[in-house]
Amino acid sequence: MLQENKRIKSAKYVSNFETIFACPICNSSMKVIEFKSLICSNHHTFDFAKQGYMNLTTHSVNTKYDKALFEARRKLIIEGAFYKPLSHAIAKIINEHVVKTKEIISILDAGCGEGSHLTNICDIVRSDFFKDVVGVGIDISKEGIKVASKHYSNKIWAVADLANTSFKNKQFDVILNILSPSNYDEFNRLLKPDGLVIKIVPQSSYLKELREHLFHKPEKQNYSNLETVERFNESFQFVESSRLSYTMNLNKPSLECLVQMTPLTWSTTEEQVTSFFIRIQLKSLLIWIY
Template identity: 60%
Template sequence: MVHENKHVKNARYVRTVESMFACPVCRASMKVVHYQSLICSNHHTFDFAKRGYINFMNQPVNTKYSKGLFEARRKLMTEEAFFEPLSHAIASAIHAHVAKPKKTSSILDMGCGEGTLLSTICNKVSSRGIRDVIGAGSDISKAGIAMASKNYSDKVWTVADIANPPFKESQFDVILSILSPSNYAECNRLLRTGGIVVKVVPRSGYLKEIREVLFHKATKKYSNEATLERFSKHFQVAEHFRLCYTTRLNPASMKWLVQMTPLTWSLTEEKEMSLAEEISNQITVDLDVMIGISPK
């Protein structure tokens, strides 16, 4: 049996869902050609990378999201189940609010990073009775998407801007925006009738143990009311809840957490190591979860 290149294998999968794509330059329909490229009817061409993802950005974007950060994030989720309660809550919300009965469901994660949360959520949704779950992830970080494509090849992975996602209107039942920026106009364009947006933002207690050591003071209280108000202007709020829990991490896992969080971006590697040793092994995850229904 001939071994297929990674990008050919992924291109074969993308070909099965190519009808969801729209050219980010001219919005024309796109097709997979020779398992090498996605090409629109106006001949704008986007090649599959060796890892199997597609880069739709016109020019490289510099971000602070490094390969090391994404590796730490993936280890924290796969080996410590750091966001397990969150992925469970999101899967439950999808099951509760997406129109049924449905044999196929499509989920887009805008700002997916290295793809672990999207993959986990798709698996949980599938286990709840939806036979076929199509997962797509977009992020401006090529490092994150390359890792996603390497580890989760049964998904569609794109390097793309949330202001110009390469998909046609009304393609998704669910759009995820988890601890990342959102573009609500594009969310509404991409959602099917009755589709939902899941927006997750940190509350004041999120990773408070790190902030208290970094800034030598208790975490200040703040409110997400302005975020909720803006969200409610674009979507019918079906559910809004607080998800708060604590988890214990061993020393190795604590280093992954310190490496993952933007709170430590200004620190040297030596200071990161020192910080990981100072923090209590019990860490707080404190989040606001908003479920919005498309107004279509």
């Protein structure tokens, strides 16, 4: 009964914003029917899962990102406050460039994972800047969206393909792209004319201590995202960029969550991981705003 109520509650919330959706199969308009399904005018049907999310993909996708990874990431973000300075920096940028001219702000987190970044940022915008926010999180990983819908209500959570999102043109005031892949053609299609794309790009010192401990080759220890930044700059009109750098000391539980959530450890041995020291330094996390 509790699971059914969660499905219905989510469907009722989504019904308030059903006009933003476009069918991923035929691109027609969609409506929430009987608080059970999102159905387009050509009768393509996408049911709400018992956890409250929707699967809007048209084909199955397998990823290495499992439930344990997303639960570890959520714990590190929420309980460990690992990205707290980043969330506040993003919320401040939204306030400076978007909030002042809007009563209600629509935010899409493209590649939202388990939804903690989006939730934190929406909460800060509401509490610090007193604005209503509609938060929409999409990710190709069903496990990530399951965790998001389990822990965070009053958001729209959907499994979706970043190259074929299920939304109409020009629907979002803000698109977040936090340490995740991008599709700039789709971002341009979805962004309102006065909208803002915020992309978070890690610099070479991001998780430096972890990289240096796990890898011996210089190209693994140090890397450059210059090409990523250049591609991004080609797609959007430049507004502002800023650099955020901070250091955190992690206790053992938080360190275990960090190791579990990062793909950096996928190609390493258990011995390498368990021997890693407890102090992690997070440095030079570059925020690019366009």
